[in-house]
Amino acid sequence: MWSVVVCDSGKKEREQILLFVRRFGDEMKWEVTVKGCADWPELYETLKQGEPDVIIIAQDGVEGLNTITNIHLSPRKFIWFSDLDFGVQAYRMCLAWFGSKPVTYQKMAQALTQIMETVVKKGD
Structure with missing residues (x-):
């Protein structure tokens, strides 16, 4: 069983x-x-209940960056979508995947496939 948490301040997009x-x-x-x-406070409360296999952050602007930097879990668990180009920051933080909005099914499938393959290969 895989557990996934999605953090996005836009209800429709979430x-x-x-x-x-x-x-x-x-x-x-x-x-x-x-x-x-x-948002971050709600995500924090969710994470206190248990660590998910994947965390998807899809917040706009600096809000997403702030959320990513506040979570102290393995960066290999993160999929980050943003309306701004934070690709360099995502690379430096060793995040599993970064993509630009809008979020499409194709982008999500690519990101999840990459994370699942990494986790299965490493045996996490």
């Missing part, structure tokens, strides 16, 4: 990402649980 993750899980025949949250 719901779309949750659907993408569920669809990907169904297509790969993986059992996936998905939770959504709107």
Whole structure:
């Protein structure tokens, strides 16, 4: 079972990402649980309940950067989407995947595939 948390302050976009993750899980025949949250405080409370396998941050601007830098978990668990180009910062933080918005199913599937392959190869 894979657990995924999606943090996005836009409710409509967050719901779309949750659907993408569920669809990907169904297509790969993986059992996936998905939770959504709107901001850093809500994400923090969610993380206190247990560490997920994947954390997707899809907040706009510096809000997403601030959220990423506040979480002290393995950077290999992170998928980060932003409306700004934080690719260099994501690379320096060793994040698993960075992509620009808008979030599409194709981008989400590519990011999740990369994370899942990395986790399976390393045996995490």
